[in-house]
Amino acid sequence: MRKLLLPLASLIILAMLLSACGAPTTSDEPAVIEVTAPGYGEVLTRVKERGRVVCAGRTDLLGFGYLDDDGRNIGFDIDLCRAVAAAVLGDPEAIEIVPVTAAERGPVIQTGEVDILSRNVTWTSSRDAQWGNFTITMFYDGQGYMVRADSGIKSQDDMDGASVCVTSGTTTEKNLAADFRERGLDFEAVIFEDTSSVYNAFFEGRCDVTTSDRSQLAAVQAGADNPADYVILPMIISKEPLTPVVPHGDDQWFDIVKLVMYALINAENPAYGPITQATVDDILASDNIKGKTVLGAEGDWGYSSLGLDADALANALRAVGNYGEVYNRYMGPEGIAFTLPRGLNEHWTEGGLIYAPPIK
Amino acid sequence: MTDSGSTQPESANIRPPSPPKLLVWLRRNLFNSWPNSVLTLLAVGSIYFVGRAVLEWAFFTADWRPVTNNPMLYLVGQYPRDQIWRVGASLLLVSFLTGMSWGEWRGIMRTFAMLLAGGLAVLGIIPAGGQMGSLAVHVFFLINVPVIFLGFLLGSRKFVTGSWVLGGWLFSFLVIPFLLRGIGDGTVLPTVETSLWGGLLVTLILAVGGILLSFPLGVLLALGRRSSLPVIKIFCVMFIEGIRGVPLVTILFMSSIILALFLPPDLRIDRLVRALIGMTIFSAAYTAENVRGGLQAVPAGQIEAAKAVGLNNFQTTLLVVLPQALRAVIPAIVGQFISLFKDTTLAIIVAINELLNIGKSILQSDVEFLQLQLEVYVFIAAVFWVLCYLMSFASRRLETALGIGER
Numbered sequence: 001m002r003k004l005l006l007p008l009a010s011l012i013i014l015a016m017l018l019s020a021c022g023a024p025t026t027s028d029e030p031a032v033i034e035v036t037a038p039g040y041g042e043v044l045t046r047v048k049e050r051g052r053v054v055c056a057g058r059t060d061l062l063g064f065g066y067l068d069d070d071g072r073n074i075g076f077d078i079d080l081c082r083a084v085a086a087a088v089l090g091d092p093e094a095i096e097i098v099p100v101t102a103a104e105r106g107p108v109i110q111t112g113e114v115d116i117l118s119r120n121v122t123w124t125s126s127r128d129a130q131w132g133n134f135t136i137t138m139f140y141d142g143q144g145y146m147v148r149a150d151s152g153i154k155s156q157d158d159m160d161g162a163s164v165c166v167t168s169g170t171t172t173e174k175n176l177a178a179d180f181r182e183r184g185l186d187f188e189a190v191i192f193e194d195t196s197s198v199y200n201a202f203f204e205g206r207c208d209v210t211t212s213d214r215s216q217l218a219a220v221q222a223g224a225d226n227p228a229d230y231v232i233l234p235m236i237i238s239k240e241p242l243t244p245v246v247p248h249g250d251d252q253w254f255d256i257v258k259l260v261m262y263a264l265i266n267a268e269n270p271a272y273g274p275i276t277q278a279t280v281d282d283i284l285a286s287d288n289i290k291g292k293t294v295l296g297a298e299g300d301w302g303y304s305s306l307g308l309d310a311d312a313l314a315n316a317l318r319a320v321g322n323y324g325e326v327y328n329r330y331m332g333p334e335g336i337a338f339t340l341p342r343g344l345n346e347h348w349t350e351g352g353l354i355y356a357p358p359i360k
Numbered sequence: 361m362t363d364s365g366s367t368q369p370e371s372a373n374i375r376p377p378s379p380p381k382l383l384v385w386l387r388r389n390l391f392n393s394w395p396n397s398v399l400t401l402l403a404v405g406s407i408y409f410v411g412r413a414v415l416e417w418a419f420f421t422a423d424w425r426p427v428t429n430n431p432m433l434y435l436v437g438q439y440p441r442d443q444i445w446r447v448g449a450s451l452l453l454v455s456f457l458t459g460m461s462w463g464e465w466r467g468i469m470r471t472f473a474m475l476l477a478g479g480l481a482v483l484g485i486i487p488a489g490g491q492m493g494s495l496a497v498h499v500f501f502l503i504n505v506p507v508i509f510l511g512f513l514l515g516s517r518k519f520v521t522g523s524w525v526l527g528g529w530l531f532s533f534l535v536i537p538f539l540l541r542g543i544g545d546g547t548v549l550p551t552v553e554t555s556l557w558g559g560l561l562v563t564l565i566l567a568v569g570g571i572l573l574s575f576p577l578g579v580l581l582a583l584g585r586r587s588s589l590p591v592i593k594i595f596c597v598m599f600i601e602g603i604r605g606v607p608l609v610t611i612l613f614m615s616s617i618i619l620a621l622f623l624p625p626d627l628r629i630d631r632l633v634r635a636l637i638g639m640t641i642f643s644a645a646y647t648a649e650n651v652r653g654g655l656q657a658v659p660a661g662q663i664e665a666a667k668a669v670g671l672n673n674f675q676t677t678l679l680v681v682l683p684q685a686l687r688a689v690i691p692a693i694v695g696q697f698i699s700l701f702k703d704t705t706l707a708i709i710v711a712i713n714e715l716l717n718i719g720k721s722i723l724q725s726d727v728e729f730l731q732l733q734l735e736v737y738v739f740i741a742a743v744f745w746v747l748c749y750l751m752s753f754a755s756r757r758l759e760t761a762l763g764i765g766e767r
Contacts, residue, residue, distance in 0.1 A: 058711075059438070059713060059717075059721040059724075060717070060720045060721040060723075060724045061724055062724045062725065062726070062727065062730070066721065066724050066725050067433065067438065067721050067722070067725050068725070069429070069430050069490055069491075069725075070441050070491075071430075071432065071433055071436070071437060071438040071439065071440075071441065071558075072438065073438060096553050096555060097555065098555045098631065098711075099555060099711040099713060100711045101709060101710065101711045103613075103617070103709075104616070104617055104710070104711060107617045107620060107621060108620075110621070111620050111621055111623075113620060113628060194733075196723060196730060196731065196733040197733070199730060199731060200731050200733070203731060219727055219730065220727075220730055222727040223726075223727035223728050223729070223730040223731060224731075337727070338727050
């Protein structure tokens, strides 16, 4: 009996430990865990003391966060982080990108381990409640379909009974199933664990259709031997508003990040110049009052109360350029990653959703 | 069996000339009965078809650009290229110390030194793309070879003792992390955050760090498990059984994510260190069980004899029990370290940019690479195979040198 005591006791303790850790993670999203949130102004103080803005990012998504030949981490999401560093510290290089996996996105921002989470996070209601404050949507992505150009498929109605290549266990798979079910159509899912296998299978002709976020489809199409052989259909079956996130609790930091994002968007407005990386200094020297207002050189429209220097926004624009420049750098017609028409990501003056409140 | 001629030497003169050795060997081993002949033909056929397909793929179909374009990424990941000399300096230090160890201890260290010199010479000679293709990098790799021999010459000197070399290794393990990361706030050396380290560099840091830290911890746990003090014993048993009952992935996940949720926000442990801690405690639990096997193999008479000559408990354990116990379990421990080396790839789930994760990032670094995952993964598998094979080769030499299994 005494021999049994020890293993039994350790088993019980282990079971208690496991149930304590296992219980909160049974739902889809990590549960709310009591974390000491930073107070007003704490993040900015921390950033200035440290001399670096720490962003959670990634190195493995073309266009958004990936590696160039020198091993530097570049991409759309990374540039947003650089813009904040330039505004707050005056140096776009004063950043540290911490690569995180999809599962770690919630915890790193909940614990305040990073100052900004800029790693293709789709803004959802549950994440907004649990993870942190979602600033403003900087990229409207959405799930789409890619088919072979000669397949004759124009919309979902042509896809009844089609085989669809998709990654397993993702929201992509759920959206696909929901879309077909709503339309009362049948499909045969060809499921793979990782994305490369999905596209390989599609190119080898093992399925008629493949589905993913449209930005990813554009990258895959550009990488095909003959991109013109494939078509990305125009319909979008899910909303993926990709948004930088900041920790809960520090409203000042929340406002600063939003202000920088707004500056990038406002700078693209043709009414203000538009202000580009190259023309920032010309506009500052000119008598373009509207442009100088956006750059913070004409009056103080709330910048100083957030603890920002007068040249903070000018620095951000010098570092990465306006929204259109950031977009085009990676995904424009001459983009270094791939080409994706802006669509919903057009500036609001062009009919898109990229919109910022006025500076007054 | 067919060699009946040897028993009748007088008839050997009139036998026809014996067929060539190869044919004899073939007939004896591959075609000695008709089922064997069929199997041989089937095997040859399938080897031919599979081998041909593989070679055709490797030399004609495969697009090796993700590998050849910039091999530096596989070596150091994002490590800033203007600070890369720090990785080089660390490598030079290791080369020199390996050479010194060879000079001092000979035997197995000679094998290690030769393998290192050979590997670096190959890296220095083969053409490569990107930054690896630059003359400076080639020259650097080649310089390591004479440095190893320089270390050998110094190590062979009479006045250089084993404690010098051991001290040198200890010094290097303490200094290399600081050399790579920078000291303090970066006034002396610019700080290179561990989030920028990557590739083979991180794989080796996780493996070597995990092995070096888990071994002493494992030995202590094994001794603790046999302790007569109940508190120590219960703690060690719970630690070992608790860790061994959980997959490594879970431990990495716990140490990286769950732990961070419970720590106060101003106490942040570096992510690479968190992964290293996870690897270490996992490996320590298994090492402890291996070592316990060795401890049990030491006959009780040895301990009684040690007591009889007046050694105290500590001396008995250190001088009599452990040397015999560890010697007996070297194959098991080396096997476990090889698996730890391969397990470093699991750090991918906590976003550590080790070799496999860098491969994934490289696939996403260019639209033309997106579909080339087979090439990248085959290359990474080959790198792991070579390194693991070298480890098991070295362990076999070590066993021979120590005479294990020959008693």
